[in-house]
Amino acid sequence: MALPPSAALGTPLPLPTRSPDMLHRLATRRSAPAQALMDPGPSGGDIDTLLTLAARTPDHGKLFPWRFVVLGRQTRADLAERLAVMAVEKGLPGKATAVLAKLTAAPTTVLVISTAAPASKPVWEQELSAGAVCMNLEHAADALGFSSSWITDWYSYDPDALALFGVCEGEKVAGFVHIGTVAEPPLERERPDVAALTTTLP
Numbered sequence: 001m002a003l004p005p006s007a008a009l010g011t012p013l014p015l016p017t018r019s020p021d022m023l024h025r026l027a028t029r030r031s032a033p034a035q036a037l038m039d040p041g042p043s044g045g046d047i048d049t050l051l052t053l054a055a056r057t058p059d060h061g062k063l064f065p066w067r068f069v070v071l072g073r074q075t076r077a078d079l080a081e082r083l084a085v086m087a088v089e090k091g092l093p094g095k096a097t098a099v100l101a102k103l104t105a106a107p108t109t110v111l112v113i114s115t116a117a118p119a120s121k122p123v124w125e126q127e128l129s130a131g132a133v134c135m136n137l138e139h140a141a142d143a144l145g146f147s148s149s150w151i152t153d154w155y156s157y158d159p160d161a162l163a164l165f166g167v168c169e170g171e172k173v174a175g176f177v178h179i180g181t182v183a184e185p186p187l188e189r190e191r192p193d194v195a196a197l198t199t200t201l202p
Helices: 020-028 044-054 073-089 100-104 123-143 159-164
Strands: 066-071 108-114 147-151 172-180
Touching (some): 020 123, 044 066, 044 108, 073 100, 123 172
Antiparallel strands (some): 066 108, 147 172
């Protein structure tokens, strides 16, 4: 699916219009279980599209405080082997090894790394921008006809594991966004009572 040509800097962009299709997607959006994601996955061109759309994210100060690492299947398989050894060496519970299946199942995984800089805009706002990138990836995957799962696991926070993924000092994992196809439609889950979580001020 081709994207519209990139607009030149300073070009007026179209104003929003009502979109029943987008409203339907937002109203029915559902993450897939990472282990259930299978082929077909995004092509190389699809991945370029996904990252381009993900990068159109609110960003206070135009800092782009995040970066992408596209993890192929072989890379993830190798990492999972090393993480399994690491989990045993660290005496982690058996679940730490079991969750590695989430890392290896999907055809495509995009690791989103937060690169917030303390000396710039508030770090919290920069980290929120990285989270918005993950959500944009999920919406873009849905628009291309794929399912996705945005997750983290123990290896997203363990310093030794982070080094395996090339996460540098001062960086954080915003999420692993796994993308592929599911054999069966996901079931709806419990949703929040929005009214109970909302305060309206005059």
